[in-house]
Amino acid sequence: xxxxxxxxxxxxxxxxxxxxxxxxxxxxxxxxxxxxxxxxxxxxxxxxxxxxxxxxxxxxxxxxxxxxxxxxxxxxxxxxxxxxxxxxxxxxxxxxxxxxxxxxxxxxxxxxxxxxxxxxxxxxxxxxxxxxxxxxxxxxxxxxxxxxxxxxxxxxxxxxxxxxxxxxxxxxxxxxxxxxxxxxxxxxxxxxxxxxxxxxxxxxxxxxxxxxxxxxxxxxxxxxxxxxxxxxxxxxxxxxxxxxxxxxxxxxxxxxxxxxxxxxxxxxxxxxxxxxxxxxxxxxxxxxxxxxxxxxxxxxx
Amino acid sequence: xxxxxxxxxxxxxxxxxxxxxxxxxxxxxxxxxxxxxxxxxxxxxxxxxxxxxxxxxxxxxxxxxxxxxxxxxxxxxxxxxxxxxxxxxxxxxxxxxxxxxxxxxxxxxxxxxxxxxxxxxxxxxxxxxxxxxxxxxxxxxxxxxxxxxxxxxxxxxxxxxxxxxxxxxxxxxxxxxxxxxxxxxxxxxxxxxxxxxxxxxxxxxxxxxxxxxxxxxxxxxxxxxxxxxxxxxxxxxxxxxxxxxxxxxxxxxxxxxxxxxxxxxxxxxxxxxxxxxxxxxxxxxxxxxxxxxxxxxxxxxxxxxxxxxxxxxxxxxxxxxxxxxxxxxxxxxxxxxxxxxxxx
Numbered sequence: 020x021x022x023x024x025x026x027x028x029x030x031x032x033x034x035x036x037x038x039x040x041x042x043x044x045x046x047x048x049x050x051x052x053x054x055x056x057x058x059x060x061x062x063x064x065x066x067x068x069x070x071x072x073x074x075x076x077x078x079x080x081x082x083x084x085x086x087x088x089x090x091x092x093x094x095x096x097x098x099x100x101x102x103x104x105x106x107x108x109x110x111x112x113x114x115x116x117x118x119x120x121x122x123x124x125x126x127x128x129x130x131x132x133x134x135x136x137x138x139x140x141x142x143x144x145x146x147x148x149x150x151x152x153x154x155x156x157x158x159x160x161x162x163x164x165x166x167x168x169x170x171x172x173x174x175x176x177x178x179x180x181x182x183x184x185x186x187x188x189x190x191x192x193x194x195x196x197x198x199x200x201x202x203x204x205x206x207x208x209x210x211x212x213x214x215x216x217x218x219x220x221x222x223x224x225x226x227x228x229x230x231x232x233x234x235x236x237x238x239x240x241x242x243x244x245x246x247x248x249x250x251x252x253x254x255x256x257x258x259x260x261x262x263x264x265x266x267x268x269x270x271x272x273x274x275x276x277x278x279x280x281x282x283x284x285x286x287x288x289x290x291x292x293x294x295x296x297x298x299x300x301x302x303x304x305x306x307x308x309x310x311x312x313x314x315x316x317x318x319x320x
Numbered sequence: 321x322x323x324x325x326x327x328x329x330x331x332x333x334x335x336x337x338x339x340x341x342x343x344x345x346x347x348x349x350x351x352x353x354x355x356x357x358x359x360x361x362x363x364x365x366x367x368x369x370x371x372x373x374x375x376x377x378x379x380x381x382x383x384x385x386x387x388x389x390x391x392x393x394x395x396x397x398x399x400x401x402x403x404x405x406x407x408x409x410x411x412x413x414x415x416x417x418x419x420x421x422x423x424x425x426x427x428x429x430x431x432x433x434x435x436x437x438x439x440x441x442x443x444x445x446x447x448x449x450x451x452x453x454x455x456x457x458x459x460x461x462x463x464x465x466x467x468x469x470x471x472x473x474x475x476x477x478x479x480x481x482x483x484x485x486x487x488x489x490x491x492x493x494x495x496x497x498x499x500x501x502x503x504x505x506x507x508x509x510x511x512x513x514x515x516x517x518x519x520x521x522x523x524x525x526x527x528x529x530x531x532x533x534x535x536x537x538x539x540x541x542x543x544x545x546x547x548x549x550x551x552x553x554x555x556x557x558x559x560x561x562x563x564x565x566x567x568x569x570x571x572x573x574x575x576x577x578x579x580x581x582x583x584x585x586x587x588x589x590x591x592x593x594x595x596x597x598x599x600x601x602x603x604x605x606x607x608x609x610x611x612x613x614x615x616x617x618x619x620x621x622x623x624x625x626x627x628x629x630x631x632x633x634x635x636x637x638x639x640x641x642x643x644x645x646x647x648x649x650x651x652x653x654x655x656x657x658x659x660x661x662x663x664x
Contacts, residue, residue, distance in 0.1 A: 044559055044562070045559065047559070047561055048559035048560055048561045048562070051446075051560075051561040051564075052451060052560065052561070054439075054443055055443040055444070055446045055447040055451055056443075056447060056451065057443065058439070058440045058441075058442075058443025058444050058447065059443065059444050059447045059448075059452075059460060059464075061440060062440065062444050062463075062464050062467065062531055062532075062535070063460070063463055063464070065467060065528050066463055066464075066466060066467045066470075068478070068482060069470060069474065069475070069478045072478050072481065072482055073474070073478075076481070126372050126375060129368055129369045129371075129372035129373075130369070130372045130373050130375075130376055132369045133369035133370055133372060133373040134373070136369070137366060137369055137370065138370075138373065143370075143373065144373070146377060147373040147374075147376050147377060149652075149655055150376055150377055150379075150380045151376050152651075152655055153380070153648060153651045153652060153655065154376070154379065154380065156582060156585050156586055156589075156647075156651050156654075157383075157589065157644070157647060157648070157651070158588065158589025158590075158591065158616055158643060158644070158647055159589070159591065160589065160591045160616050160619050160620055160640075161383060161387065161589070161619075161640050161643065161644050162383070164386070164387060164390070164619065164623070164636075164637060164640045165382060165383045165386050165387065167623075168386040168387075168389075168390055168637075169382070169386060172628060188379060191376065191379075192376075195376070218358075219358030219359070219361055219362045220362050220365070220366075221358075221361045221362050221364070221365035221366070222358070222361070224365070225365075245469055246469075248471075249470075249471020249472070249473065249474070250471070250472075251471070251472065251473045251591070251592045251620075252472070252591040252592055252616070252619075252620050255620055255623070255624055256619075256620075256623055256624065259624065276471060276473050276592075279473055279477070280473055280592070283477055283480075294477070295477070298473070298474050298477055301471055301473075301474065302470060302471065302474050305469055305470070305471060306466055306469060306470070309465075309466060309469045310462075310466070313462060
């Protein structure tokens with residue numbers, strides 16, 4: 020009622036001011052809107068530019084030799100020399116990342132279980148959660164320094180084991196976070212039902228809770244794998260890299276990121292081309308794992 | 321129960337109730353129930369979980385301790401001077417190492433990256449929560465998150481081959497003189513380094529890498545604003561920007577700052593991408609187009625070729641210790657600011 024009376028008694032000048040103000044408000048709103056759409060497009064553009072660059076520079080050497088040969092010195096100036104491949108690096112990445120997952124996953128799941136099932140609200144639990152979250156974002160190169168001091172120096176040399184341990188340390192916080200999150204989503208009535216049937220708590224957790232949270236935990240492990248498969252800095256200080264296929268876990272072992280790093284900085288066009296192919300393989304692999312992990316989770320939900 | 325076929329049931333429910341409560345096997349039919357297995361199993365499993373939790377604490381303690389012990393010889397040799405010295409001289413007999421350049425490079429490149437990343441991340445979060453139509457939100461959100469999954473070294477190569485030439489030709493060559501002519505802040509753009517590899521290129525790459533983290537945090541907290549708050553504002557005739565500025569941002573302020581600190585924590589430790597594009601020169605950057613270095617990139621570049629037990633290696637450990645302390649503080653603040661979101 021009152022608003023209508025005010026509107027009727029507005030003078031012409033007041034109308035003009037009101038219109039100008041609403042024009043200004045609309046203008047600001049439009050500007051912000053455009054900026055936000057622009058920001059999103061810029062973000063998407065970066066992703067597209069990275070993928071495009073990788074495809075353009077990486078596809079030429081994406082051939083069978085890349086997957087079947089070890090490193091070879093440059094063919095620059097000697098066209099008859101055999102071209103090299105990335106077999107040693109691909110196998111090295113699979114071995115070390117696989118071992119990192121094997122070591123890190125059980126620990127991560129146990130920690131996540133502790134946080135969700137045993138330590139809710141306790142001081143120790145909060146401390147563990149806090150430290151795990153800090154480790155999740157801590158510089159990975161420092162984990163490399165830690166493992167160097169812990170395993171490489173005492174053993175007297177770089178080794179695939181040290182590399183795997185460094186990667187495992189990076190796996191733990193990722194798995195902790197997803198395990199805890201997934202277990203906390205379970206309704207308490209489920210726990211009470213199982214306990215009410217007389218099952219001990221550990222059976223309730225291992226047989227029922229894990230099964231109910233399985234898809235989330237698997238997603239966490241996949242994401243952790245995707246993360247460590249592309250890690251370079253910690254491996255540089257622990258497994259160092261190798262130019263041949265090596266199955267000896269006590270020796271230095273190659274890995275894709277390290278091979279990319281070394282060949283990209285070699286200065287020879289053919290090695291740089293191979294580095295781009297390696298980069299393409301790593302990125303496509305990591306993105307594929309990421310997407311499938313998300314799809315897996317979405318489907319199970 | 322339907323499983324009394326074989327052996328007689330080991331208890332009758334009623335009298336047992338008074339002791340420990342009934343225990344019923346939920347899984348197998350003709351198993352005799354052993355109470356001790358549950359109790360022992362519980363104890364073992366509880367301690368396994370607790371032990372794993374303690375291991376995580378031990379891990380953090382171990383990292384801090386090894387970095388400190390590794391750096392101790394350098395701290396002893398140079399004293400507090402290590403923190404302010406700009407030397408990095410590995411020549412035998414005249415060895416002298418200092419942390420100042422790397423520390424300054426780390427902090428400056430990270431802050432510059434935050435400056436570039438925050439507006440973009442906010443724009444993306446705003447777009448994903450308020451502007452985009454429903455069907456577009458999920459795919460765009462995933463695409464931005466995928467940006468965070470691209471390995472650091474890939475950003476490094478892309479940065480070196482795409483971004484660095486862009487910075488060199490389209491920014492420094494094209495606008496360098498005009499920028500340097502700006503009064504008061506012109507010196508920030510004045511540089512004799514025309515290689516393109518610079519603290520600005522590093523900040524740009526870091527910014528792109530941390531945008532997804534900041535944007536994801538902002539989006540998550542924006543979504544937690546009760547719809548009724550926003551609807552009230554819309555109902556009063558507020559525009560979307562006014563709703564975000566006056567309702568969403570005040571409501572989520574703490575968590576937004578927490579998300580930015582999380583991005584800063586990540587930026588400080590970024591290694592491979594920075595190594596490719598920052599130029600790796602042990603010089604203080606006086607301009608954003610100067611080459612310099614960061615702690616993480618010095619460690620990655622020089623550690624593999626340093627001799628075990630040498631003063632150089634110890635200095636690198638000392639640098640690592642400093643980086644860990646800085647990023648620990650930043651990440652701890654971030655966790656503290658985000659605690660309300662974590663509880664929700």
